[in-house]
Amino acid sequence: MHEIVPELSIQKAAKGLRICVAGAGAIGITLATRLSISGHSVSVLARGESLVAIKKNGLSLMDAEGEHRAHVTVGTADELQNADVLFLCAKAQDLESLAEAVQPLIHPETLVVPFVNGIPWWYFQGVEGRHAGRTVLAVDPRQRLKRLLPEQRVIGAVTTITAERLAPGVARTRNPLRCVIGEIDHRRSDRTDRLAALLAESGIATRVTERIRDALWTKVVANLCSNPLSVVTGATLRDVCGDPSLSIVSRKLVDEGLLVAASFGARLELDPSSLLAMGASMGDFKTSMLQDYEKGLPLELAAICNAVMELGELEGISMPFTRTITILSQFKSSMRQKAPYVESERTNAA
Structure with a gap:
């Protein structure tokens, strides 16, 4: 049964949330920039040339509304504060290493929102049936993701965002930004409603569903x-x-x-x-x-x-x-x- 965790992160005023976007690819840049220009406190977990570029120049996003620049806190996990909402923006094959890297950012009430492609590691979690609790070995062969990212913290997310990473810290998108979120046990919760509102006010059209797997x-x-x-x-x-x-x-x-x-x-x-x-x-x-x-x-x-x-x-x-x-x-x-x-x-x- 999906455990209901304390919802500190949705009881706070939205602008008081500590939001971290882990990953500085096209989707991460788009998400972090939109959240930041909407007035949220945003940090970005990055490395290599992305870390250097964002520290120096901030983030830049060109979308249907024009060109936006955002100055965010950027660093490694040891340099950043823990997060109330943690967005994972990575290629599926890089998710295990990212999940290990973000552990210092997770506190007991952190919401983990993976923006990843394909069948997620949590697919058989939070539901009943003959496959309940099963591991999808293609995406979590060592069963590390299940341990590193407990199901009670996870919010299912499906994004339809077409974005281009033009350079480190710089992205462009022409199509509408859309997202669907939902609890992985298909219940309705205040935390998903408030998370959807947070994303929507940041320019990402978001709806909540009680059937996230659809x-x-x-x-x-x-x-x-x-x-x-x-x-x-x-x-x-x-x-x-x-x-x-x-x-x-x-x-x-x-x-x-x-x-x-x-x-x-x-x-x-x-x-x-x-x-x-x-x-x-x-x-x-x-x-x-x-x-x-x-x-x-x-x-x-x-x-x-x-x-x-x-x-x-x-x-x-x-x-x-x-x-x-x-x-x-x-x-x-x-x-x-x-x-x-x-x-x-x-x-x-x-």
Whole structure:
């Protein structure tokens, strides 16, 4: 049963909350900047060139409202105060190391809000049924995330933010910023309502749901049908989801994902045609996976593809199309990481 923890962090006045954004990629920059310019106390956990750049120049975000600059506290976990709300903005394969790094920032009432792609480590937590408490091995093979980030602290979050990291501490986004949040045990709580209000007043359209896994599966299937295929083809979202030829392949990936989602009782919030139309409407943006591929970085295949196939196997569902595209993506990625690397100036997150 999901334990209800003391809600100090939602009883405080919103502007008095200590908010930390862990991760300074495109999504982290976007989130931290929007929160900061709305008057919140925001710190950013960063490292390397991002840490240096943000200390010197602050954050810069270009969005539909114009250009924003924000000066935030930035540092390592040992240098920052603990947080009332801790946003985890990292690639799924980097989440375990980030979860270890943020431990000094967590106090007994900290809310942990992971903005990550794919099936999350908490998928089987907070719910009853024959798989209750099970570990999704594709995303938490050592079961470290379950121990480092206890379920009673976690708020489920699904983001639809298309942003580009132009340089350390600098990002751009053209599309609307949207988020869905909910308790992972599907109860309604004051803390989710207040967190949604905090995000909404910061310019991120946010709604609360009592079925967070429906919103989760909607994005998982959207990622499943676009990210690995973009690596195989080199195509942008417009073509992956809208080109007459490629969209046939995308639809097959959607159909396999839908079967798995349905087997776990999830109802997608968009039908397949609308899901593909939404992807095509994002325009000529490269998926985050394609950008990672072009930079020679590891891909989020474990969370976006392997975890879905793992869940499918639990229900006896075969996913041959997904498996084939995943194998091709992984092979291309392996070959690319062996090749000489020239850093792209742009990193897109979709």
